[in-house]
Amino acid sequence: MSMSGFEGQCSNDEIRERRSDIENSEDERRQSRIGTLKKKAMNASSRFTHSLKKRGKRKIDYRVPSVSIEDVRDAREETAVHELRQKLVERGSLPPRHDDYHTLLRFLKARDFNIEKTIQMWEEMLTWRKEYGTDTILEDFEFGELEEVLQYYPQGYHGVDKEGRPVYIERLGKAHPSRLMHITTIDRYLNYHVQEFERTLQEKFPACSIAAKRQISSTTTILDVQGLGMKNFSRTAANLLSAVTKIDSSYYPETLHQMYIVNAGSGFKKMLWPATQKFLDSKTIAKIQILDSKSLYKLLEVIDSSQLPDFLGGSCTCAAEGGCLRSNKGPWNDPDIMKLVHNEEATFVRQITRMPNGQHTFDSFQMHPLKERCSDTSTAESGSDMNDYSSPNRHRSCPYPHLAPVHEEVNLEPLNLIYLRSLILVFTSMHITCGCVLRF
Known part of the structure; x- marks a missing residue:
């Protein structure tokens, strides 16, 4: 073999080796990126699970299947509940365990949606529960x-x-x-x-x-x-x-x-x-x-x-x-x-708001503990952020396990x-x- 032929072969071998090194390097970087993404996903999942457990104050049993519950609300009633809630918050009369849309609605109905009379009734209820040991x-x-x-x-x-x-x-x-x-x-x-x-x-x-x-x-x-x-x-x-x-x-x-x-x-x-x-x-x-x-x-x-x-x-x-x-x-x-009643993360609530014209608007479909209804009563917006626990539009949750009566x-x-x-x-x-x- 001539010297030029030998040099050509070496050159080709070097090129292949460089390509192999480059490909191996790309594979390593790709694997590294995948590993990093997996690690981030696992960390995010861990944080999300931890936040759910912390909110629910009990271990989540993922073996329990979820169930969908439909919750129909009236738009005008939502407005009244929101007003009542804001006033109770300002007065310091809304403990987390009673910060509940449907509970507030029941008391409003009992007083014909008169806000001041409802506040009086509500605060008397809180006093009685404390004295009676109802909780x-x-x-x-x-x-x-x-x-x-x-x-x-x-x-x-x-x-x-x-x-x-x-x-x-x-x-x-x-x-x-x-x-x-x-x-x-x-x-x-x-x-x-x-x-x-x-x-x-x-x-x-x-x-x-x-x-x-x-x-x-x-x-x-x-x-x-x-x-x-x-x-x-x-x-x-x-x-x-x-x-x-x-x-x-x-x-x-x-x-x-x-x-x-x-x-x-x-x-x-x-x-x-x-x-x-x-x-x-x-x-x-x-x-x-x-x-x-x-x-x-x-x-x-x-x-x-x-x-x-x-x-x-x-x-x-x-x-x-x-x-x-x-x-x-x-x-x-x-x-x-x-099991579902006591498993706070096992229930999806499909919230629907009934408008004054009789039409139904789809508000949200999200993981929502059945016995917790501690939410801001402003009308939710349709969209993916309803499932985002960090979204400001998401309903606020509270730790108290309680089902309040709802709109009939x-x-x-x-x-x-x-x-x-x-x-x-x-x-x-x-x-x-x-x-x-x-x-x-």
Whole structure:
């Protein structure tokens, strides 16, 4: 081989080596960049996960699937809630655990959207909760006499209606207040009543919302007056009902969707009900249906037979649990659903705002703990920044696990169940004392 040929071959080998070195260097730089990006992604993911855990104050179980809940809001109501919220913040009267859109809305509705009256009602509620120890009553109070109490005051939650609301049932005609007070006291029963209201807000409503995939914030109530008479009325009963009336109307407003007074005889419909209506406004009356024993089938129009006790015309007996009013049947007993209730990061809320012209505008669809609704009530904007936790447009979250009642389609005046019961008992005693024979 000639010298020139040898030099040419060497030159080609050197070129290939340089190219190889360049390619290797590029690969190394590429791998380095990929490694850097992976590291940044992992760090970002770690920070994001840490921020979620810090916000939720509990470990996130990623094995729990997410569920979508639809939240429909009214644009004018949003404006009112925002105004109320700003005023409460200025007064220092909005603790983080109560910084909740739908809770504020309930109190506004209870005071006909009068801001000043709502503020007064709100601050009285905060004072009462502090004095009563309401925030920890689920953990602090134990009502060991419940089974005996149910013998003389049959009542409880059982199943859901066809729209997913929990069904609450009371057999008022089977209540024996004097015997009840041999088992418990008025103070202990009031503690139990408050505890059950808190349990409904924090567990039953969220569980029903998950099962129905829409916000559930109110109950369908059935009041059974069969057998109602003088035995159901006493001074003790009046004192108890008066105390419960104060609690329900002042501190838990706007939680009733519809009431059915069932097994009402001719005496109730002809005498007691007309007299009672004089103390109720027209919107409240619109929430109440009176059904005699032959009209119980109408309950099946709103409640499936499998969710309705047999003594009300349904097919459920809950024989294994000792009867329907002892079973506490409902989505809140489903372990899979309750995992979602207690897992703060497992719920997506699709918020929709209803405009005055009737149109719906899509606001956001984002990861949002079901039991946390501590948000700025200004209308959100559509866009990707709704999912950005650092975005100023994103709703602010708070650590308190609480589901507040939300906007319902039926916008009626609040009805106080206990007040109605009181009226029924009072008029019953009056008519019986006067010698009138009533058939219930």
